[in-house]
Amino acid sequence: MFGGMNPAKIQGMMKKMGISQIPLNVKRVLFEMEEGNLVIDEPSVIKIKMQGQESYQITGEAREESKEVFSEEDIKIVMEKTGKSKEEIREALEKSKGDIAKTIIELK
Numbered sequence: 001m002f003g004g005m006n007p008a009k010i011q012g013m014m015k016k017m018g019i020s021q022i023p024l025n026v027k028r029v030l031f032e033m034e035e036g037n038l039v040i041d042e043p044s045v046i047k048i049k050m051q052g053q054e055s056y057q058i059t060g061e062a063r064e065e066s067k068e069v070f071s072e073e074d075i076k077i078v079m080e081k082t083g084k085s086k087e088e089i090r091e092a093l094e095k096s097k098g099d100i101a102k103t104i105i106e107l108k
Contacts, residue, residue, distance in 0.1 A: 014106055016096060017050075019048065019049070020049045020050075021047070022046050023046055024045075024056075026043055027041075028041050029043050029058055030046065037064070037065075038062050038064060039062065039063050039065050040058060041061075042060060043059060043060035044058070045057070055088055069093075069098035070093045070098040070100070078093070078107065081108075084107050092106055
């Protein structure tokens with residue numbers, strides 16, 4: 001952060017300015033977004049309190065996770081009822097937001 005300065009001294013200066021840092025024991029951070037999720041497993045998370053505001057500093061390796069609202073079991077059920085391919089069923093389930101009954105009706 002501040003090259004060459006003693007970390008204890010920096011912490012003392014921050015305390016005098018009313019800034020506190022609290023490490024949190026977090027196993028996973030998940031950001032839910034419209035196009036999918038951003039996941040950080042085993043992150044380093046610090047809660048920072050400054051001037052009445054709280055903020056969080058998150059450090060770690062992020063990975064993207066697709067947002068599917070249906071499972072492989074749902075695909076199998078629709079395949080049994082319609083005889084359609086997995087690709088067609090996935091597309092239809094995404095379009096119907098995971099509604100199995102609606103998907104079966106649309107694919108028949």
